[in-house]
Amino acid sequence: MAKVKQIxxxxxxxxxxxxxxxxxxxLSGSQFSDTSAFVGNDLSTxxxxxxxxxxxxxxxxxxxxxxxxxxxxxxxxxxxLADVLVAMNPAALKANLRWTKPGATIIIDIxxxxxNHYKKAGYTEDPLQDxxxxxxxxxxxxxxxxxxxxxxxFGLDNRxxxxxxxxxxxxxxxxxxxRDMKIGENFISERFKKHPEYIQPxxxxxxxxxxxxxxxxxxxVKFQVNxxxxxxxxxxxxxxxxxxxWGLLAASERSGRKLFLGxxxxxxxxxxxxxxxxxxxxxxITFQAEDEIAGICSAIGASFTGKLGATSTSGPGLALKGxxxxxxxITELPLVIVNVQRGGPSTGLPTKTEQSDLMQALFGRxxxxxxxxxxxxxxxxxxxxAYMSAKLAIEHMTPVILLxxxxxxxxxxxxxxxxxxxxxxxxxxxxxxxxMEYKPYKRDIESxxxxxxxxxxxxxxxxxxxxxxxxxxxxxxxxxxxxxxMVRNRAEKIERISNYIPKQEIMGNKxxxxxxxxWGGTYGALYTAVKELQEEGYSISLAQFTYINPLPKxxxxxxxxxxxxxxxxxxxxxxxxxLRSKIPQFDYLQFNKIQGLPFMISELKTxxxxxxxxx
Amino acid sequence: MIPECNIPLASPQDFSVDYDVKWCPGCGGHxxxxxxxxxxxxxxxxxxxxxxxxxxxxxxRFPYYINTYGFHSxxxxxxxxxxxxxxxxxxxxxxxxTGDGDSMAIGGNHFIHILRRxxxxxxxxxxxxxxxxTKGQYSPTTPAGSIxxxxxxxxxxxxxxxxxxxxxxNATFFAxxxxxxxxxxxxxxxxxAQHKGTSLVEVLQNCVIFNNKVHEDITGKExxxxxxxxxxxxxPMLFGKNKEKGIVRxxxxxxxxxxxxxxxxLADVLVHDAHNLEGTRHYQLSRMTLPDYxxxxxxxRQCETDVYETLLEKQxxxxxxxxxxxxxxxxxxxxNTFKIN
Numbered sequence: 044m045a046k047v048k049q050i051x052x053x054x055x056x057x058x059x060x061x062x063x064x065x066x067x068x069x070l071s072g073s074q075f076s077d078t079s080a081f082v083g084n085d086l087s088t089x090x091x092x093x094x095x096x097x098x099x100x101x102x103x104x105x106x107x108x109x110x111x112x113x114x115x116x117x118x119x120x121x122x123x124l125a126d127v128l129v130a131m132n133p134a135a136l137k138a139n140l141r142w143t144k145p146g147a148t149i150i151i152d153i154x155x156x157x158x159n160h161y162k163k164a165g166y167t168e169d170p171l172q173d174x175x176x177x178x179x180x181x182x183x184x185x186x187x188x189x190x191x192x193x194x195x196x197f198g199l200d201n202r203x204x205x206x207x208x209x210x211x212x213x214x215x216x217x218x219x220x221x222r223d224m225k226i227g228e229n230f231i232s233e234r235f236k237k238h239p240e241y242i243q244p245x246x247x248x249x250x251x252x253x254x255x256x257x258x259x260x261x262x263x264v265k266f267q268v269n270x271x272x273x274x275x276x277x278x279x280x281x282x283x284x285x286x287x288x289w290g291l292l293a294a295s296e297r298s299g300r301k302l303f304l305g306x307x308x309x310x311x312x313x314x315x316x317x318x319x320x321x322x323x324x325x326x327x328i329t330f331q332a333e334d335e336i337a338g339i340c341s342a343i344g345a346s347f348t349g350k351l352g353a354t355s356t357s358g359p360g361l362a363l364k365g366x367x368x369x370x371x372x373i374t375e376l377p378l379v380i381v382n383v384q385r386g387g388p389s390t391g392l393p394t395k396t397e398q399s400d401l402m403q404a405l406f407g408r409x410x411x412x413x414x415x416x417x418x419x420x421x422x423x424x425x426x427x428x429a430y431m432s433a434k435l436a437i438e439h440m441t442p443v444i445l446l447x448x449x450x451x452x453x454x455x456x457x458x459x460x461x462x463x464x465x466x467x468x469x470x471x472x473x474x475x476x477x478x479m480e481y482k483p484y485k486r487d488i489e490s491x492x493x494x495x496x497x498x499x500x501x502x503x504x505x506x507x508x509x510x511x512x513x514x515x516x517x518x519x520x521x522x523x524x525x526x527x528x529m530v531r532n533r534a535e536k537i538e539r540i541s542n543y544i545p546k547q548e549i550m551g552n553k554x555x556x557x558x559x560x561x562w563g564g565t566y567g568a569l570y571t572a573v574k575e576l577q578e579e580g581y582s583i584s585l586a587q588f589t590y591i592n593p594l595p596k597x598x599x600x601x602x603x604x605x606x607x608x609x610x611x612x613x614x615x616x617x618x619x620x621x622l623r624s625k626i627p628q629f630d631y632l633q634f635n636k637i638q639g640l641p642f643m644i645s646e647l648k649t650x651x652x653x654x655x656x657x658x
Numbered sequence: 659m660i661p662e663c664n665i666p667l668a669s670p671q672d673f674s675v676d677y678d679v680k681w682c683p684g685c686g687g688h689x690x691x692x693x694x695x696x697x698x699x700x701x702x703x704x705x706x707x708x709x710x711x712x713x714x715x716x717x718x719r720f721p722y723y724i725n726t727y728g729f730h731s732x733x734x735x736x737x738x739x740x741x742x743x744x745x746x747x748x749x750x751x752x753x754x755x756t757g758d759g760d761s762m763a764i765g766g767n768h769f770i771h772i773l774r775r776x777x778x779x780x781x782x783x784x785x786x787x788x789x790x791x792t793k794g795q796y797s798p799t800t801p802a803g804s805i806x807x808x809x810x811x812x813x814x815x816x817x818x819x820x821x822x823x824x825x826x827x828n829a830t831f832f833a834x835x836x837x838x839x840x841x842x843x844x845x846x847x848x849x850x851a852q853h854k855g856t857s858l859v860e861v862l863q864n865c866v867i868f869n870n871k872v873h874e875d876i877t878g879k880e881x882x883x884x885x886x887x888x889x890x891x892x893x894p895m896l897f898g899k900n901k902e903k904g905i906v907r908x909x910x911x912x913x914x915x916x917x918x919x920x921x922x923x924l925a926d927v928l929v930h931d932a933h934n935l936e937g938t939r940h941y942q943l944s945r946m947t948l949p950d951y952x953x954x955x956x957x958x959r960q961c962e963t964d965v966y967e968t969l970l971e972k973q974x975x976x977x978x979x980x981x982x983x984x985x986x987x988x989x990x991x992x993x994n995t996f997k998i999n
Contacts, residue, residue: 080996270998278996293986303746305738323977325986328970330745333771337738340731340768344711344742347729348750352742370732460995463986498709498727498743498750506721508730509714518677519722 050221052267055114057122060212061139062131064097064107067209070234071129072109074213078226080280080457083270084113087422087567088280088455089121089641094310094393101155101163106138115269119421120567121454123643127219129212131155131186134164140175148180150215152208154187182261186211186252193251197244207241207248214252221265224253273457281458283422283451284314287355287381290429292325295351297430298437298469302327303345305338306355310393311449312383315355335363339380343367346376347507349473349497351433353379358387358400361444362407368442369408372533374507375484375493377436377443377471380414381429384448386639395639396449398563399614404444405592405621411530413537415439416592418446418563423458425451428589431544434469439540440492446591448613450641451564471495477502483517484529490543491536540593547595551577551584556658557651558605560631562588562618565642569611572647581655588618594625602629606658609634609651611642668705670695672725679723686837686863687716690782691723693843694753698726701851703751710753711740713760716791717784717863720755734765737772740779748967751851754781759789762798762818773827776855777966780847783820783860788869820860821944821958825937831857832944833957837864838877842888842955849957855965862953876953885948889956891932894924897952904928905943905951912942914951932960 058075060068069090076088091108098105112122124144130136132155143149156171170176171183190211194204210231217227228246235241256262281289295302306316306329320329328345332338339354346352356364361382371378384400386392404416415435419428425447432445474481474496483505484493496503505517513520514528549558550573561569566587573585586601588594595601602608602622609632610619616633623631634650636642673695681687698708708726712718714733721728727750731739736754744752761769761783772779788806789795796806796813799820803812824832831853833846843861850857862873871878876885887897887905895905898916904927906915915922931939940959947953983989 077994080994083996083998273998275998277991278998279990279994280996289986289989292989296986301746303742305742322989323974324981324983325989326974328745328974330742332738333767336735337741337768337771340735340738341742341745343731344729344739344744345746346742347739348743348746350746366732367735370735374729457996460990463990499707499747501704501706504706504725504727506728506730508721508728509732510730 049263050265050267052269054116055112055118055122056126056266056268057110057112057124058127058129058216059108059110059125059139059142060129061106061108061135062129063100064093064095064105065100066107066131067206068107068131069109071209071212072111074227074230075216076111076280076455077230078217078222079111079113079268080278081226082222084115084268085118085271085273086111086113086280086457087118087121088112089450090453092394099163101132101134101160103134103138103165106135108135108139113268115271117271117273118456119571120641120644123645127216131208132164133160133166133170136170137164137166143179145178146180148182148219149176150182150184150212152186153183154185180261180263182259184215184255184259189251189255190248193248194244197247199244203241207245210245210248211252211255214249215256217249218253218256219262219266221267224250274459277460278457279460280455281423281426282314282453282455283419283425283447284312284383284453285318286423286425286458287419287429287445287447288315288318288322290426291319291351291353291379291433292322292327293426293463293466294430294433294469295327296325296463297466298351298433298471300349300351300437300471302353303330303342303350304328304353304355305330305332305341305345307332307335307338307360309335309357309360311385311452312355312357312360312381314452315381315383335360336367339364339367342378343371343374343376346371346378347498349495351379351437352377353381353433355381355383357383357385358403359390361400361403365408368414369410369412370509371442372408372412372414373509373511375440375533376507377440377495379429379432379436380442380444382444382446383452384446392639394449396564396641397614397637397639398448398565398612399617399637400446401591401614401617401621404446411534413534414592415441415443415537415540416446417443418589418591419451420563420566420587420589422451422454422456426461430466434467435540435543437469437471438492438543439490439536440472440495441537446563448564473497474500474503476500482515483507484512484515486532490539491532538593541596544590544595546597547586547588547601549584549586549601550574552582553584554604555584556582556606557584557655558602558608559583559585559651560588560608560610560618560622561585562591562612565611565613568642568644568647572644572651575644576648576651581652583651583655599626599628602626607632607654609654611647613637613641668699670699672705673698675723675725680719681716682867684866685716686786686861686865687720687784689837689840690784690843690861690863691720693840693847694724694782697844697847697851700848701751707749708751708753709743710755711736711743712755713765714791715757715760715789717755717757718760734760734763735768736760737765737768737781741772741775741777744777744779745967745970748778748971752779754779756781756783758783758785758787758797758799758820762820762823770823770827773824773829773856773858775966776830776963778854778856780850780857781859783858784863785820785860786863786865786869787872788865790865790868794868819945820858822941824858825941825944825959829858829959830855830961830963831957832940832959833858834860834862834953834955836862836873836877836955846957849960853960854962875948885952887946887952887954889930889932889943889954889958891930891957891960894927894929896927912946912951932957933962935961935963
């Protein structure tokens with residue numbers, strides 16, 4: 044008989060799944076996220092995995108995690124600390140305990156808590172005995188043994204049987220959050236469509252987990268997170284990389300320019316290449332080049348023929364592409380360069396997030412080589428900013444660098460599905476065949492964009508290249524005056540993009556004690572911290588920048604009328620330095636974090652309060 | 659009725675630019691340019707459909723000197739740019755002008771990969787065995803021991819033979835020509851253009867300033883009959899003033915035999931088979947060097963096999979037939995969506 048248990052209603056809950064790299068924690072996490080989305084919770088997810096594919100089992104280096112934040116209220120980040128931690132082994136517990144709230148529910152696979160595993164995890168004492176878990180609601184679940192006995196009847200080999208343990212975990216969570224098991228069973232059926240023999244065993248293990256939770260004394264309470272107040276309509280859960288890929292596809296469709304992605308696999312940008320590789324039916328070509336350089340060069344070639352050329356990469360790859368970006372600058376061809384930032388320098392922290400490529404994006408090339416730079420600020424709005432990057436690239440005939448980061452790329456959120464026809468139109472500056480007036484470097488009076496004449500068009504034969512060209516005619520020219528003119532033209536063309544982008548918004552009052560300034564992927568944490576402080580009665584506002592170069596026209600006005608300004612970023616202060624050069628009339632405080640981790644709301648609030656209380 | 663011809667007839671002059679060609683007087687580049695201009699009108703392709711791409715170097719100025727669509731790009735990167743152009747628009751006739759520094763050194767990676775992929779680009783490799791535009795440093799094809807500005811005591815590097823590299827990359831078309839023989843160049847350029855897949859034509863080109871007469875032992879009037887073997891598919895590999903010499907087999911190796919001597923007859927002379935996909939013999943031919951062998955010229959290898967952009971097009975057609983997602987709105991609605999009421 045099921046015992047009557049208490050149900051606690053919560054506004055939001057953070058669940059962290061942690062185990063060995065091969066334990067399937069990413070799957071458990073996405074399954075739980077999808078199920079929560081299905082019942083209408085708002086959500087934000089963040090996978091946290093090592094750069095090794097399968098680091099030694101049971102060690103801290105091998106711990107792979109997936110954090111999901113679900114809410115009845117608005118959810119903007121994957122959450123600071125976990126309310127529920129699933130730890131499949133001692134290493135997973137050790138690595139995550141400090142990110143777990145006091146009093147949290149911790150579910151461990153007790154089968155893996157023995158001296159051998161403790162040693163591998165670097166424990167000198169038994170963590171179940173040393174008092175470190177005091178105050179937590181510890182659930183010792185024999186996940187491995189119960190899973191094994193459940194799947195015994197299906198005759199699976201040991202390895203496959205082991206792999207179903209993540210469904211036991213899912214089952215426990217379904218019970219804990221009062222979820223409909225039908226959703227989980229459908230998820231499994233869908234997931235193993237191509238291997239139907241795995242469907243029944245996984246469903247059996249899911250149920251075993253659910254039944255275990257219902258029976259065991261330790262599970263004293265159930266949680267209820269009601270549907271979000273996010274608004275009605277159709278939503279989907281989308282990661283930043285997927286949204287980036289889809290944004291480029293939408294831009295391709297709206298502009299009538301087929302998409303060509305020339306790219307080379309690199310963490311954490313690879314999913315963009317993978318996602319677009321399966322989009323041939325939408326006339327998208329992906330070219331997995333021999334290196335980063337060939338990736339961008341093939342895309343430049345594609346742009347020359349009239350395609351929407353794009354390339355995706357991460358920090359070290361952007362460094363390699365620098366020379367070719369300069370070529371796209373001087374040939375004035377449209378090109379989207381997506382840089383999914385990670386910890387640097389060099390190979391740095393491939394799977395961790397950082398915002399340290401800003402200066403590289405802005406200035407990392409030889410010569411006077413201006414490009415437009417945009418930065419997405421949430422996983423879902425990578426779609427919008429990828430679209431806008433393509434729009435600006437095409438309409439202004441320029442390379443555009445879109446900055447996202449590991450946190451946005453791998454994280455996901457619930458996204459109201461847009462309609463392509465509602466997006467701003469994109470109008471490529473094409474030329475009619477045999478246009479007698481056509482000159483390669485004749486410019487539009489307003490935007491200064493040159494025209495796009497495509498090989499194959501009659502009467503428009505011309506040559507582009509990396510050597511400086513004469514204004515209007517495009518003939519090779521070493522004339523000093525002409526060079527200065529062309530350098531200024533290219534700079535002015537980028538500057539004028541500010542006439543075509545939205546004004547910078549402020550969240551909060553235009554005059555405040557403290558203006559928080561952020562850019563790109565830190566939006567969720569900064570927004571939540573500022574909003575909570577506003578609710579607590581503080582005079583604090585937020586300006587989160589997504590158009591980096593050029594800056595929105597009202598940037599100076601945004602900075603005015605605040606007693607203090609603080610620039611928060613996941614680097615040593617690159618945006619602050621940039622602002623000091625662009626809007627030098629103000630002082631900018633800095634808050635920087637360079638740990639490969641996103642901001643925590645709590646650390647931001649502490650810092651902001653400290654400043655606010657000095658005022 | 660006279661059928662309407664959609665292709666405006668072009669002449670070599672149609673491809674001339676109205677500004678100066680700035681190669682040195684006497685540079686082999688002029689001869690190549692002239693041969694290309696004579697080749698293009700014969701291909702039956704509208705003049706708007708030619709694109710000439712290049713990297714950096716003397717030879718890479720080529721696109722500026724021919725009136726087609728052109729792209730003068732980055733050192734070594736021409737092959738990657740040309741790949742993007744051809745894959746994006748297979749309807750274009752794409753040519754890459756490149757040099758031994760451009761393609762054998764800084765662009766070596768792109769060079770081998772375009773050949774491996776077999777993208778239908780025609781590559782003209784100007785091999786003058788020296789860095790010309792930077793004024794006389796040794797290149798990856800400079801013979802060992804050569805004294806140049808950066809090898810005052812002689813180079814201590816083994817040179818590449820472009821043909822060897824091409825064979826190692828599974829090139830489907832490899833030919834070698836000399837800049838002093840316009841007839842040979844035009845004949846071979848036409849074959850290269852007609853070949854489906856990447857065509858590599860190595861031009862043994864003279865640099866009159868920094869490496870004058872580098873190919874003289876092959877091209878010189880006195881020696882050319884003895885030192886050149888012009889290959890034609892299906893014909894015996896004969897050379898010499900009176901075609902009295904030929905390539906014959908000795909075990910797994912080739913040797914030079916003289917007809918009527920040491921029991922060698924015409925029947926012993928190997929017949930050139932450029933179309934054999936198995937490339938061992940093409941490899942051997944491509945690496946024949948003086949003084950033991952004549953240097954092989956003409957089309958050494960031409961094999962029809964799958965072409966990248968054709969395979970890609972097939973995949974696109976199949977994907978379209980297979981998928982119910984026809985536009986981005988369909989895509990946005992595909993898979994798991996959640997309705998919130």
